[in-house]
Amino acid sequence: MMHGQALIDRLGDRLAGLRGRLTPNAEMDKITWFRAGGLAEVLFQPADEEDLAAFLRAVPEEIPLTVVGVGSNLLVRDGGIPGFVIRLSAKGFGQIERTATGGINAGAAAPDKRLAAFALEEGIGGFHFYHGIPGAVGGALVMNAGANGVETRERVVELRGLTRKGEITTFLAEDMDYSYRHSAVPAGVIFTSAVFEGYPEEKAAIKVAMEAVQNHRETVQPIREKTGGSTFKNPEGTSAWKEIDKAGCRGLMIGGAQMSPMHCNFMINTGTATGYDLEYLGETVRTRVLENSGIRLQWEIKRIGNFRPGHAVQEFLGQLL
Numbered sequence: 001m002m003h004g005q006a007l008i009d010r011l012g013d014r015l016a017g018l019r020g021r022l023t024p025n026a027e028m029d030k031i032t033w034f035r036a037g038g039l040a041e042v043l044f045q046p047a048d049e050e051d052l053a054a055f056l057r058a059v060p061e062e063i064p065l066t067v068v069g070v071g072s073n074l075l076v077r078d079g080g081i082p083g084f085v086i087r088l089s090a091k092g093f094g095q096i097e098r099t100a101t102g103g104i105n106a107g108a109a110a111p112d113k114r115l116a117a118f119a120l121e122e123g124i125g126g127f128h129f130y131h132g133i134p135g136a137v138g139g140a141l142v143m144n145a146g147a148n149g150v151e152t153r154e155r156v157v158e159l160r161g162l163t164r165k166g167e168i169t170t171f172l173a174e175d176m177d178y179s180y181r182h183s184a185v186p187a188g189v190i191f192t193s194a195v196f197e198g199y200p201e202e203k204a205a206i207k208v209a210m211e212a213v214q215n216h217r218e219t220v221q222p223i224r225e226k227t228g229g230s231t232f233k234n235p236e237g238t239s240a241w242k243e244i245d246k247a248g249c250r251g252l253m254i255g256g257a258q259m260s261p262m263h264c265n266f267m268i269n270t271g272t273a274t275g276y277d278l279e280y281l282g283e284t285v286r287t288r289v290l291e292n293s294g295i296r297l298q299w300e301i302k303r304i305g306n307f308r309p310g311h312a313v314q315e316f317l318g319q320l321l
Contacts, residue, residue, distance in 0.1 A: 037076025125201025
């Protein structure tokens, strides 16, 4: 991986005129909620959609681009991330406002919790579940984020983004082929905002629903730990935590990484975990669940970047592929 400043210098005049911030060798452990992982070769935080479009047009397509959000369900490998990492700022992409037709237009960097709070203020029902999701709108659009029995696909109507060439593109919700923690977002598209619709509801009822979501999180999830949220997707017909528990992995530790004793589908950094520790623990859990129940757990946490030389982690530890 080239030094970050060398990549910026290589592109030279192509990047002239950008209003956003370019940070070479950015420390991703300061961004991710796991507080672990290597460097981004260059981190770019665009000023707004127009600035992002100019950046995309300027960067040759052979240079890797990786988009990250608030870092809540992100595991960065210790070898770092080559090319540019794009992180949308709340200032440029965090707007939330009513539409002319009574819906909600939300920027991709707006926190899910703020979208829920806005809906409460406006008396719009159906958004209480976002109060319990520690991410931002962009991630919710890509992965069809959901909680408490509601998913993003039930609220989103239209999505707006930029292609890898910097062209504005829009999608209707039905274009996204949404399913559990999945969407058919085309490769290279970066969502910048979306329109959502709910329904009129009394604020008192919305507040009760949001409080129930919060109480559930505080009661059963280790929300005060360095965690990435749910580690694995729920397999069909069962829950990931049940299979992890049956395989004897509640509280399992590798290095500074641990499967939470409180909720064993939550992986936590106890203080000294590396990206390697966390991913090796996850693959150990997948291996033991496969051996115990024949179920192949699928990662819900997004893992990005390169392994450090000599510290690669194979799926299912390479034993049961």
